[in-house]
Amino acid sequence: MPIPAEIIVRPIENETEREACFAIRHTVFVGEQNVPVELERDEYDGGGAIHFIALVDGKAEGTGRLRVMGDWAKIQRVAVSPGMRGTGLGAQIMQQIEEYVRRECLASAITLGAQIDAAGFYERLGYVRHGDEFDDAGIVHIEMRKQVG
Numbered sequence: 001m002p003i004p005a006e007i008i009v010r011p012i013e014n015e016t017e018r019e020a021c022f023a024i025r026h027t028v029f030v031g032e033q034n035v036p037v038e039l040e041r042d043e044y045d046g047g048g049a050i051h052f053i054a055l056v057d058g059k060a061e062g063t064g065r066l067r068v069m070g071d072w073a074k075i076q077r078v079a080v081s082p083g084m085r086g087t088g089l090g091a092q093i094m095q096q097i098e099e100y101v102r103r104e105c106l107a108s109a110i111t112l113g114a115q116i117d118a119a120g121f122y123e124r125l126g127y128v129r130h131g132d133e134f135d136d137a138g139i140v141h142i143e144m145r146k147q148v149g
């Protein structure tokens with residue numbers, strides 16, 4: 001019987017891990033989804049965002065980023081490597097970021113802009129659609145919210 005993989009999701013600890021997160025985002029958003037590279041990276045990547053890395057047996061396979069704005073926290077750029085999708089890794093990334101918000105932040109609610117095709121993923125995790133659909137980088141999105149406080 002195969003040994004279960006060790007999965008760790010946590011904030012990055014060094015520049016190598018930051019670059020690994022950016023590489024996954026580039027593969028997924030720029031490579032697969034044709035998001036322009038100048039939109040995929042923004043000013044918050046230089047500072048103001050906390051980057052989370054998902055390590056599967058030590059290999060970077062997923063990421064997500066957190067920004068905290070007073071009572072609100074915002075999760076962005078959630079991405080899982082193509083070969084690891086459907087294994088529960090995306091859900092673990094979200095759950096660990098939520099745990100971090102509960103533990104480390106004053107925010108009592110999380111907001112995110114979900115790609116419409118991913119809204120069901122977030123709904124399974126307790127997020128609720130809010131407002132009208134909107135365009136971001138040529139992809140239809142919807143705001144979703146969840147209370148965590």
Ligand SMILES: CC(C)(COP(=O)(O)OP(=O)(O)OC[C@H]1O[C@@H](n2cnc3c(N)ncnc32)[C@H](O)[C@@H]1OP(=O)(O)O)[C@@H](O)C(=O)NCCC(=O)NCCS
Nearest residue numbers: 078079080085086087088089090091114115117118120121
């Ligand atoms: C969206 C994404 C992060 C989900 O990660 P994942 O590791 O494949 O998802 P998980 O395996 O953790 O799925 C958790 C649950 O959500 C469901 N789910 C996953 N993707 C879904 C989707 N697009 N729509 C509806 N449900 C979805 C799974 O079936 C699973 O359901 P279950 O708990 O009943 O078994 C991943 O598909 C991805 O990186 N996509 C490309 C980038 C992207 O679109 N990111 C979102 C930007 S808003």
